[in-house]
Amino acid sequence: MARKQSDYLAALLSDEAETAAPVPAVPEETKVAEPAPSPAPGRSDRARGTTLLGRESALARLASGEVRQVTQLLLDPAKVRIWTGNARHQALLNEENCRELIDSIIAEGGQKVPAVVRRIEGDPEHDYEVIAGTRRHWSISWLRANSYPDMMFVAQVAQLDDEAAFRLADLENRARKDVSDLERARNYAEALRTHYGSHLTRMAERLKLSKGWLSKMIKVAGISDAIIDAFASPADVLLKPAYALAQALDDARAAPAISSEASRLASEQRALRAAGASPIAASDVLKRLLDAPRVAQSAPRQEPYSWTTRHGRPALTVQSVNRQGVTIRLHAGSGADVEMLTQALRDTLEHLEQQGMGLQR
Template sequence: MARKQSDYLNSLLSDDMETTADAPEETTPSPVAPNRTERARGTTLLGRESALARVASGEVRQVTQLLLDPARIRIWAGNARLYAHLNEENCRELIDSIISEGGQKVPAVIRRVEDDPEHDYEVIAGTRRHWSVSWLRRNNYPEMQFVAQVAHLDDEAAFRLADLENRARKDVSDLERARNYAEALKSHYDSHLTRMADRLKLSKGWLSKMIKVAGIPDSVIAAFASPADVQLKPAYALAQAMDNRDAAKAITAVARRIAAEQKALREDDTPPLPAPDVLKRLLDAPTAHVEKPEPYSAASRHGRTMLSIQSANRQGITLRLHAGSGANEEDLLQAVRSALRFLDDNGKGLKP
């Protein structure tokens, strides 16, 4: 963690952690000459008194770490990370680390909750650690404990702490963070962007772009293979285009068609449309010619179009099989099935 972020974290938690004043255990002295032993004992006692005095004065704090059952701990709703998106695959490295080290080494940050008979705490920072320990307890490590330290934090301070941890996490998508910021702007900062940027030590211009991206509707996000594909810089251009009512209508219509294509590709275990291609089609939607669009086309493994829908009406469906695509018979049959499913999803299929 960079020094600037480390200082920010220390200042955020310095007055909020639950602490104890337990002195360190005294070690047994080695069998040395009496005068050396006495000097060592005197030094140890002075060290203990000095340490206790520093703790009592508040100069030094020792943070209490708890060993807990993760089932008694819920996830704070204000965190950007979506718990439902965590799985064994994207937590595998952390799971292996916990196993190899004999337990969780980096404590999570939690706070107490009230009026919830099923939970005693909630996670502010450490969502992946909570998921990984929970998974290990279900998979051959029932004795594994969740290591956490308790902090007294209001919602705004909790948000700042969670945000700080998530900033360097590659598996927290730009869209997740953007929507988290947009919610926090209303909940914690009364929609004052400048105040929020100052509290988070962020550029106001960058934060403004994140809030803008958060406004892209789910119907458009559905065109992408995954919400994680929605990156800040290209998504900001899309969010700006949505400001125009006519453009937004065209983009939404194209997004619905792309989403149907993505669904058909998933059902056929075919790689999804890449994010740059999806973005280009969405941005081109307001100015695209609409005289005779092809509602669906399928590419072969060589990247060439092998099938397209020419028309679909009450009289029937016309499909075109393209020569020179390099597709074999099985590829074409699969493409036909995908095209028919696409038409069914859009109300233009053969089903009555």
Template structure:
């Protein structure tokens, strides 16, 4: 008998004893002790197998797999392309320290794909980390997986349950995953989906709304993970109006361009709160209720240090922000840059 099956049956026998299974009647004194032990073992094993057969206990199969033969189920919220050595470093170190993967992933068998035999339902980071280790000095590392028989809706619920406790799965990733699942698994019935996932209808409705924010607007943020549910919901609502959406999209493109320039210059990107404020203020700028800031200076930590509030014939109003981390020398340099920027744009003090 294979070792795994033997261990499994031994565990079942232990369970049976814990539940108070009645022992067989005492054998006559003339019966050898080893015969009595054998009879007890056979009876217990027969009972254990019966429990498996009638569905009272389910056998769990764990396999050691080559991750190259395992693909990622597209119904999972986690974006495999966003995984890196940096955001998986803690898991990688844990696998190395423990001599391998201790917590199995959940996979299901697939057919019709000559390149893969299984797909990952839960355990995307584990799959990525084992793949990375095999390519970086640990070629013998195996992907430990538990095989399950699941339809797509059950697979989605299992993956969602695991991802809820993961801080590295962003609100936007989950929101878009829910929107896809709403159409694919629940016939666009939000109430049914909320009941199956045991979620608040109101909370699910907000998540689905956030999922509708277009990529052109998301690009304004330094990372999709910056898009948090509560503030993003206000942005998603604002995008319902056609003219407002046009203004927000235009400002988003400008911010996205500035973010690229900051990265190329080695500066930190704009914080999410500043991006969100500029996006929500876009309609006011379009209507002329509020003028766009002629100049804004942020420190290398991404904190706003100086802002040109207004520039007109009466003069220039400049705000120095507390808590930016900039010292006097940096603020003076920022002021010079601001004045030069105003002069170049025709809004300086010399006009």
């Protein structure tokens, strides 16, 4: 961790320590403690005196608050839930992206770096929730279910309100490459409303972030899932190009074309996944989305879709397609009965869907 982030973390924990209540008693089977070494036989009185003075000094520093005792627990991960304010999506964690951490825990005989949790009440199934250490929690849970049933989740208990918990989780996630820009952006957008009353300046000051950079993250968070589905994975949505896309979507004239192209891209990505083929690269997806308004404007205007009977008479014509809906005209004198008109309507809706102009877009 960089020195600047380390200083920020120390300040965050020390702020909470000033108002922290006494740490709850640790269950007997979960205490992590090291017994004080006994004096070696034959030690001189002078050495014993020095040891006693050292202990008294350490106790005095602890009592004065200069040194803070930290309690670590060995917990069953099943009794610990994930705090909803964390940016990392627990559903996206799997054996593959946690493999390195799993191997490290096995090699070291257990989890060496404790997670940060806080005690919760009113939940009969859980005693704590994870503020920082989601991957460690998932990995220990996986190990317990796969040949290591005695593996315990090591955690440090902290007393944090939601805003302080968010700052702590954010600090840990900043250095994590497996937390995507989109995950962080949406996490920031939610925190802006929940913890900072939608005051961007205050949030930037509390997180020690650039207001301009944070503003871009909030902007990216507003991109809808319908557009994100055009990418092979949400992790492909990077801040800089995604910000340009978010700006383009602000144009009321460009947005429909971008949305239509996103729908086509999403269908193509699903087909490629089903076939086991490589997905469309993020750079190509972005280019197609940003080019969509220009392509739509330069494309020749299509004739209105018309459904005709076997006698060549138009029975149904699409008059307009826009964001409000589809306007359809049923022609009198076409000779089509109710069954034929019903089939005409089905064919028309299917045609519009294939063209990216359906009612589900």
